[in-house]
Amino acid sequence: MVSYVIKRLLLVLPTIFFVTLIIFIAIRLIPGNVVDIMAANNPTTRLDTKELIEERLGLNLPIHIQYGHWVGILPDDGGDFDGLLQGNFGRSLWTNQPVVEMIQTAWPVTLQLGLMGILIGVAIAIPIGVLSAIRDNTWLDYVARSIAILALAIPPFWLGTMLIVFPSIWFGIMPPIRYVYFFDNPVANISIMALPALVLGLEMTGTTMRLTRASMLEVLKADYIRTAWAKGLRERTIVTRHALKNAVIPVITLIGGWFGVVIGGTIIIEQVFSLPGLGRLIVSSALTRDYPVISGLVVMFGIGMVLINLVVDLIYTALDPRIKPS
Amino acid sequence: MNTLIRGMSSALAFSVCLGSAQITSAQNDEEPQYGGTITQVHHRTHFTEPNLTGFRPETTHWLEGTWASPFAERLLIGDIEKFGPRGSGEYPFTTIEFVPYKFLSGQLAESWEITSDPLGVEFKIRQGVMWAGNDHIGMESREFTADDAVFHLETYLGTPQADELTFIENVSATDKYTFFVEFNEGNSFWPFFLGYGTRAPHRAPESYAAEGSIDDWRNQVGTGPFVLADYVPQSQFVFERNPNYWDTTTIDGKEYQMPFVDQVVWPMIPDAATQIAALRTGQVDWHTGVQKQFEASLDSTNPDMVKFSYPLANSKFVALKSDGSNEILENRDVRRALAIGTDNEAVIRAVFGSGELNGFPLDSGAAGIWTAIEDMPDSTQALFGYDPDLAKKMLADSGYPDGFELDLNIHTAGDYPDLAAIVAGQWERIGVKANIIGMEGGEANRMRTEHDYSGAYITDTGTSMIPFHLSIGLYGEGRTYNFAEYNNPEFNERHLAMEKEMDINKLTELGRQNFLTLLDDAPYIPFGNPNQVSYTWPWIKNYYGEIETAFVNYTPILSRMWVDQELKADMGY
Numbered sequence: 083m084v085s086y087v088i089k090r091l092l093l094v095l096p097t098i099f100f101v102t103l104i105i106f107i108a109i110r111l112i113p114g115n116v117v118d119i120m121a122a123n124n125p126t127t128r129l130d131t132k133e134l135i136e137e138r139l140g141l142n143l144p145i146h147i148q149y150g151h152w153v154g155i156l157p158d159d160g161g162d163f164d165g166l167l168q169g170n171f172g173r174s175l176w177t178n179q180p181v182v183e184m185i186q187t188a189w190p191v192t193l194q195l196g197l198m199g200i201l202i203g204v205a206i207a208i209p210i211g212v213l214s215a216i217r218d219n220t221w222l223d224y225v226a227r228s229i230a231i232l233a234l235a236i237p238p239f240w241l242g243t244m245l246i247v248f249p250s251i252w253f254g255i256m257p258p259i260r261y262v263y264f265f266d267n268p269v270a271n272i273s274i275m276a277l278p279a280l281v282l283g284l285e286m287t288g289t290t291m292r293l294t295r296a297s298m299l300e301v302l303k304a305d306y307i308r309t310a311w312a313k314g315l316r317e318r319t320i321v322t323r324h325a326l327k328n329a330v331i332p333v334i335t336l337i338g339g340w341f342g343v344v345i346g347g348t349i350i351i352e353q354v355f356s357l358p359g360l361g362r363l364i365v366s367s368a369l370t371r372d373y374p375v376i377s378g379l380v381v382m383f384g385i386g387m388v389l390i391n392l393v394v395d396l397i398y399t400a401l402d403p404r405i406k407p408s
Numbered sequence: 409m410n411t412l413i414r415g416m417s418s419a420l421a422f423s424v425c426l427g428s429a430q431i432t433s434a435q436n437d438e439e440p441q442y443g444g445t446i447t448q449v450h451h452r453t454h455f456t457e458p459n460l461t462g463f464r465p466e467t468t469h470w471l472e473g474t475w476a477s478p479f480a481e482r483l484l485i486g487d488i489e490k491f492g493p494r495g496s497g498e499y500p501f502t503t504i505e506f507v508p509y510k511f512l513s514g515q516l517a518e519s520w521e522i523t524s525d526p527l528g529v530e531f532k533i534r535q536g537v538m539w540a541g542n543d544h545i546g547m548e549s550r551e552f553t554a555d556d557a558v559f560h561l562e563t564y565l566g567t568p569q570a571d572e573l574t575f576i577e578n579v580s581a582t583d584k585y586t587f588f589v590e591f592n593e594g595n596s597f598w599p600f601f602l603g604y605g606t607r608a609p610h611r612a613p614e615s616y617a618a619e620g621s622i623d624d625w626r627n628q629v630g631t632g633p634f635v636l637a638d639y640v641p642q643s644q645f646v647f648e649r650n651p652n653y654w655d656t657t658t659i660d661g662k663e664y665q666m667p668f669v670d671q672v673v674w675p676m677i678p679d680a681a682t683q684i685a686a687l688r689t690g691q692v693d694w695h696t697g698v699q700k701q702f703e704a705s706l707d708s709t710n711p712d713m714v715k716f717s718y719p720l721a722n723s724k725f726v727a728l729k730s731d732g733s734n735e736i737l738e739n740r741d742v743r744r745a746l747a748i749g750t751d752n753e754a755v756i757r758a759v760f761g762s763g764e765l766n767g768f769p770l771d772s773g774a775a776g777i778w779t780a781i782e783d784m785p786d787s788t789q790a791l792f793g794y795d796p797d798l799a800k801k802m803l804a805d806s807g808y809p810d811g812f813e814l815d816l817n818i819h820t821a822g823d824y825p826d827l828a829a830i831v832a833g834q835w836e837r838i839g840v841k842a843n844i845i846g847m848e849g850g851e852a853n854r855m856r857t858e859h860d861y862s863g864a865y866i867t868d869t870g871t872s873m874i875p876f877h878l879s880i881g882l883y884g885e886g887r888t889y890n891f892a893e894y895n896n897p898e899f900n901e902r903h904l905a906m907e908k909e910m911d912i913n914k915l916t917e918l919g920r921q922n923f924l925t926l927l928d929d930a931p932y933i934p935f936g937n938p939n940q941v942s943y944t945w946p947w948i949k950n951y952y953g954e955i956e957t958a959f960v961n962y963t964p965i966l967s968r969m970w971v972d973q974e975l976k977a978d979m980g981y
Binding site: 138177255256355369370372 | 457459460461462463464567571623640641642643644673675676677678679681682684685686688689690691692705709847848849850851852853854855856857858888
């Protein structure tokens with residue numbers, strides 16, 4: 083097990099290397115670079131000023147030199163190696179703020195939103211999915227499946243906007259607009275995050291519920307479950323102690339994948355609910371072509387996804403001893 | 409056409425008067441209170457992404473001056489107390505980013521004098537103005553001096569953005585409270601660049617010397633009515649009262665120390681619907697940039713709120729490539745035909761709801777330069793009309809009886825797709841087939857600077873209508889804002905003269921002539937300026953509908969506002 087974990091962790095390195103290379107090149111191929119945007123927003127800029135800006139930002143260097151500086155395998159002008167390998171993600175081209183600091187203020191928000199969303203999604207989806215399976219083809223099943231379809235069909239940005247606009251018109255209420263971090267004031271923080279987390283959770287509910295239902299239905303048909311019925315065990319015992327553990331394995335895979343989807347989902351929700359998270363940061367960085375911030379975020383996401391997949395695989399082995407790590 | 413303009417002007421005047429009457433009648437019976445918080449959303453709130461909210465004035469995004477304005481003051485400022493609706497009423501201070509020279513007063517500068525030999529401006533610093541100090545960097549409060557002003561300018565001068573300051577030869581302090589800016593040539597827009605523009609807010613040298621330098625929000629030090637108490641990227645700015653602030657205001661003959669409120673909060677709310685919901689529920693006290701589409705809904709749910717309507721100086725237009733690269737558009741009559749074949753009033757109604765038809769290249773705030781349509785020469789007036797038959801005839805006379813095809817490039821965000829669809833439909837009637845080409849923001853920005861399109865390009869003036877755009881920024885040769893690559897020798901000669909003209913009357917006349925020439929040659933087909941609305945809750949007092957007092961500066965307005973906390977509580981907020 084330990085060697086398996088070490089092997090998986092070592093695989094992070096080449097993965098991240100290819101991710102950094104692809105992203106570094108890809109974002110610079112997008113039409114309209116950061117200098118264009120800087121110049122476009124300053125009416126007094128002369129066209130030759132753009133060259134000066136490029137030089138100041140180091141963007142006039144050959145791309146492989148820029149990459150080497152950023153990764154930390156080539157020394158900078160001062161002869162120092164000060165890049166990714168040395169823990170330096172660089173600085174924003176616009177504000178000169180360290181990328182690490184920009185990420186530091188944003189990641190707790192997205193992490194909290196994601197975790198709360200997943201918890202809400204799982205808390206809603208799994209019980210409903212199980213109930214729907216064990217009451218297959220009854221009105222309860224039809225209602226549950228309808229809820230799942232609705233959750234799949236409703237776009238989160240629409241739902242989020244409706245949950246802000248209509249309560250403000252009908253009741254004069256909306257979530258607080260000034261963000262408070264959890265450890266500064268947990269109660270205030272939860273009052274801000276509850277609604278966006280609900281919207282995010284509902285986005286995941288549909289798929290998770292349907293998969294739970296399908297997986298549970300399959301498990302309930304198994305011989306060992308028939309044996310359990312025959313032995314006279316109660317329904318609750320059969321479901322919770324025998325069926326659920328096996329039915330939830332594909333759902334765990336789905337939930338592991340949700341961590342990646344959460345990042346995409348939080349972009350919209352952070353925008354609508356004005357949350358200062360990574361989703362908004364990556365969108366604004368992409369729109370302003372802030373290359374170090376984009377690259378830093380992608381590296382962080384990449385490492386995060388690899389680690390999450392590892393955790394998911396380890397959970398499998400815990401749930402089902404027949405699955406060996408290999 | 410003229411009815412629309414007169415209607416708009418009347419409505420604007422009425423709105424301001426109505427608002428002023430409401431405030432005045434309330435003010436007669438009320439004593440200003442100290443304390444409370446004002447939460448403001450302004451029409452640049454959607455720019456508040458962390459990549460754009462840096463604190464280095466000389467190099468960061470041009471909006472940096474916005475975030476610094478509550479705590480960092482400028483040499484010059486629009487004098488709302490003397491000339492605005494609460495004073496003589498000569499100027500409404502609703503044109504964003506620009507203040508006519510005659511309505512400026514000194515803020516950090518007590519006075520200034522233009523000299524001819526040597527050419528330049530001598531500034532006398534206001535004595536007794538104190539830097540607020542900053543515990544984080546270990547700075548005690550101390551007096552603002554001429555050396556500080558020189559430091560600010562010299563820091564600015566060595567950066568790429570300083571190409572707008574090439575007219576400055578030297579900056580030097582002659583004594584503790586006097587400094588001289590020597591020019592190597594005349595420059596008509598020195599009040600903007602030096603006095604009240606985007607990079608004019610002064611910061612203490614100690615902020616630059618501290619660890620993290622001026623880039624760290626905790627290192628900021630200014631002389632303004634507030635200090636930057638907290639900054640959460642992507643979330644909010646929080647400014648708290650500076651207890652040592654130097655300035656006062658006079659209300660009903662009595663002098664009061666400013667500011668009145670303890671705190672100003674600028675939440676960063678990128679979504680317009682969320683902004684309106686926050687205003688509606690009382691979480692936002694003042695919103696300067698409510699779009700017209702939300703007005704009816706707000707009026708029905710919150711009739712108590714006070715509103716002021718004004719035209720937003722952000723003119724959108726079609727740029728027609730006039731540099732000869734497009735043979736068809738090189739023909740002036742073809743361009744004029746396209747203008748006459750575009751129904752600007754319909755565009756305003758359909759896309760903006762309402763607006764100022766004649767707001768390009770400058771809006772009505774540019775006194776002396778801006779010319780009302782009815783005062784324009786007949787040939788220019790004709791361009792604001794809509795006559796598809798005449799347009800078709802003009803195209804036929806120009807050699808295009810069957811029309812032609814034209815690429816119409818747009819940014820796919822915002823109003824541009826709607827504008828393109830309407831324009832394409834109108835041009836189809838006159839035989840011109842527009843091929844709409846959509847671009848993402850970065851590509852659209854690249855096109856804004858490189859101008860490497862053929863045909864037409866719908867874009868905007870970037871919320872800035874200051875007269876220098878008429879000479880330097882927008883239409884000068886080699887300038888990024890000369891989207892149409894317009895090149896008229898007579899125009900060029902006047903714009904170069906404008907750049908160097910220091911006599912305000914001559915400058916105004918040159919500007920007026922270029923204003924009319926630019927419109928008449930039709931390298932741009934303007935759509936007019938959309939009206940926006942400034943809303944406040946009734947507990948916000950001493951507000952007269954002003955929007956800005958300098959380049960993106962609300963602070964003199966904010967520091968005069970006070971909060972009737974009892975009324976706010978009575979209303980249940």
